[in-house]
Amino acid sequence: MSAIEERLDEKKRAVERALAACLAGEDSVLFRAMRHAVLSGGKRFRPLLLLAAAERCGAGLEEALPFACGLELIHNYSLVHDDLPVMDDDDWRRGRPTVHKAYGEPIALLAGDALLTLAFEVMAGAAAPGGLASRRAEAIALIARRAGASGMIGGQVLDIDFRSETESEAAYEELMLRKTGGLIMAAAETGAILGGASAEDRARFTEFGKRLGLAFQLRDDLQDAAPRDDRSGFRPNAAAFLGAAAARARVAELHRAAIGGLEGTGLLTEELRALALSLEIRTA
Amino acid sequence: MSAIEERLDEKKRAVERALAACLAGEDSVLFRAMRHAVLSGGKRFRPLLLLAAAERCGAGLEEALPFACGLELIHNYSLVHDDLPVMDDDDWRRGRPTVHKAYGEPIALLAGDALLTLAFEVMAGAAAPGGLASRRAEAIALIARRAGASGMIGGQVLDIDFRSETESEAAYEELMLRKTGGLIMAAAETGAILGGASAEDRARFTEFGKRLGLAFQLRDDLQDAAPRDDRSGFRPNAAAFLGAAAARARVAELHRAAIGGLEGTGLLTEELRALALSLEIRTA
Numbered sequence: 001m002s003a004i005e006e007r008l009d010e011k012k013r014a015v016e017r018a019l020a021a022c023l024a025g026e027d028s029v030l031f032r033a034m035r036h037a038v039l040s041g042g043k044r045f046r047p048l049l050l051l052a053a054a055e056r057c058g059a060g061l062e063e064a065l066p067f068a069c070g071l072e073l074i075h076n077y078s079l080v081h082d083d084l085p086v087m088d089d090d091d092w093r094r095g096r097p098t099v100h101k102a103y104g105e106p107i108a109l110l111a112g113d114a115l116l117t118l119a120f121e122v123m124a125g126a127a128a129p130g131g132l133a134s135r136r137a138e139a140i141a142l143i144a145r146r147a148g149a150s151g152m153i154g155g156q157v158l159d160i161d162f163r164s165e166t167e168s169e170a171a172y173e174e175l176m177l178r179k180t181g182g183l184i185m186a187a188a189e190t191g192a193i194l195g196g197a198s199a200e201d202r203a204r205f206t207e208f209g210k211r212l213g214l215a216f217q218l219r220d221d222l223q224d225a226a227p228r229d230d231r232s233g234f235r236p237n238a239a240a241f242l243g244a245a246a247a248r249a250r251v252a253e254l255h256r257a258a259i260g261g262l263e264g265t266g267l268l269t270e271e272l273r274a275l276a277l278s279l280e281i282r283t284a
Numbered sequence: 285m286s287a288i289e290e291r292l293d294e295k296k297r298a299v300e301r302a303l304a305a306c307l308a309g310e311d312s313v314l315f316r317a318m319r320h321a322v323l324s325g326g327k328r329f330r331p332l333l334l335l336a337a338a339e340r341c342g343a344g345l346e347e348a349l350p351f352a353c354g355l356e357l358i359h360n361y362s363l364v365h366d367d368l369p370v371m372d373d374d375d376w377r378r379g380r381p382t383v384h385k386a387y388g389e390p391i392a393l394l395a396g397d398a399l400l401t402l403a404f405e406v407m408a409g410a411a412a413p414g415g416l417a418s419r420r421a422e423a424i425a426l427i428a429r430r431a432g433a434s435g436m437i438g439g440q441v442l443d444i445d446f447r448s449e450t451e452s453e454a455a456y457e458e459l460m461l462r463k464t465g466g467l468i469m470a471a472a473e474t475g476a477i478l479g480g481a482s483a484e485d486r487a488r489f490t491e492f493g494k495r496l497g498l499a500f501q502l503r504d505d506l507q508d509a510a511p512r513d514d515r516s517g518f519r520p521n522a523a524a525f526l527g528a529a530a531a532r533a534r535v536a537e538l539h540r541a542a543i544g545g546l547e548g549t550g551l552l553t554e555e556l557r558a559l560a561l562s563l564e565i566r567t568a
Contacts, residue, residue, distance in 0.1 A: 025433060025434060026434070028433075028438070028441065029441065030433050030437065030438060030441045031433060034433065077397075078397075081393060081394075081397060084393070086370075086389040086390055086393060087390055087393065105370040106370055106371055106444055107441065107444075109365060109368070109370060109371065109393075110365075110437050110440055110441055112397075113361075113362075113365060113396075113397075113400065113437055114432050114433040114437045114438075116397065116400055116401065117400065117428050117431050117432035117433070117437065118428070118432055118433060120404045120424060120425075120428045121425050121428035121429050121432055124408070124421045124422075124424035124425035124428060125421075125425035125428075133417035133418040133420075133421050134417040136417075136421060137408045137409075137417050137420060137421060137424075138408075140404060140408035140421075140424065141404075141405050141408035141409035144401050144402070144404045144405030144408060144409075145405050147401050148398050148401035148402055148405055149309060149312075149314050149315060149318065149398040149401070149402060150309060150310070153314065153394050153397055153398045153401065154312070154314060154398075156394055157312065157313065157314045157391065157394055160390055160391075
């Protein structure tokens with residue numbers, strides 16, 4: 001493990017500990033379902049990106065950690081609701097039964113709601129001395145916007161009705177940008193906000209997150225390109241849409257642009273570079 | 285209409301305008317479903333209680349309104365999810381088809397998620413000069429706690445498995461206190477927080493909200509006591525549980541205690557009294 005990998009791994013363990021602490025509530029079926037959803041592995045890409053951007057912009061780990069957790073709780077609530085029979089109807093996630101398979105649909109619905117609510121409790125409840133309170137409020141509002149009707153949830157709605165045969169590449173990019181890009185952009189931007197970055201630097205982090213968000217979804221689509229016999233086989237997929245070769249080329253281009261955009265302005269750190277590169281498509 | 289009723293009605297119109305402004309986003313199916321859920325009448329009891337408590341404690345209407353809206357958005361998301369087939373399976377609400385009857389289940393699920401998310405965007409995005417930012421963060425954290433796994437959602441989970449035959453009156457009160465009381469307590473407490481009330485006064489508003497929350501649920505149960513032929517007939521109901529006469533006596537006692545608790549410390553205003561009395565059971 002390289003020095004950078006070790007530092008990222010250390011941060012990942014800090015995120016895991018903080019998430020476990022957020023979810024250490026009572027021993028009820030609801031909290032068990034919430035822990036089942038969140039404490040089950042996962043790459044923690046969004047919290048790590050948030051922490052790396054925050055560090056670059058001058059925010060401390062303790063200050064940024066509640067937001068890293070909040071973002072990961074939001075990501076995980078969206079997976080719980082996405083997996084429900086009325087949505088994607090998935091039985092398995094990360095090698096374990098989905099929450100509704102393990103706890104039933106009513107509890108899965110409520111556990112998702114509770115994770116989303118907890119995210120904001122954790123972010124708003126973080127101690128912030130003096131003037132930092134307004135940065136924190138700005139970060140909460142930004143995360144809510146990126147996660148909400150004009151962001152991630154809006155993208156999920158576009159996804160429900162999207163038909164690759166009739167819609168344009170630009171429409172698919174808009175969908176990806178909201179559905180997957182929403183929280184990844186929010187991760188990079190929140191780090192910049194918490195660190196008190198200038199408007200220009202903040203916009204550069206937004207652009208970085210946007211490019212990584214698109215690359216993330218394209219890579220997922222490529223890995224998921226084999227047709228499936230459930231209805232997810234009809235869902236939009238960049239590999240089917242653009243063709244695998246074009247999708248691969250686009251991922252590589254997005255990586256170069258993301259890294260280049262920060263590098264040229266001196267904002268790139270080794271951790272940010274490593275996180276961007278972790279999304280590269282590995283070919284055998 | 286009395287002078288007090290007129291003032292409450294004026295505040296209610298301000299809440300309606302602010303909610304409409306929050307939801308004036310794009311003309312998508314998602315925003316239409318969100319507007320269907322929220323802009324369809326409703327007594328707006330929680331926002332009015334928040335505004336009355338805030339006014340008593342010295343917070344301005346403009347400052348408190350985003351929180352009044354946030355609380356009402358949270359209340360309405362919970363109704364949308366509660367109405368889903370996997371929960372109460374209700375087809376009608378406030379004389380109109382429920383959101384999933386009008387827009388389908390996937391959109392109803394996502395519209396509920398989006399309303400919950402929007403609540404926090406609205407609250408965190410409210411302009412707060414200087415030191416008020418930390419009050420606002422405190423209020424957001426409090427609302428999230430009362431609405432979340434240890435508050436309203438926790439109460440909904442208790443409700444799923446509650447059986448009147450085997451559980452105690454105290455267990456039923458705990459359920460009501462979380463499920464219905466959560467947001468009503470939050471309304472009164474948030475007003476006190478935004479107005480910068482002392483810890484003692486804040487605790488008095490918490491107690492006021494707690495008593496009103498219990499009275500609110502008991503009154504609902506009494507009005508809803510006729511057995512129904514759907515599965516809600518099996519749900520806990522105070523009228524069935526305590527007996528109608530005892531439930532009525534308890535509501536009257538809660539009113540007296542709520543009003544008396546504020547009156548004795550000089551915190552009661554005519555508006556707070558009118559809101560408490562609006563929950564009285566009217567007998568023919």
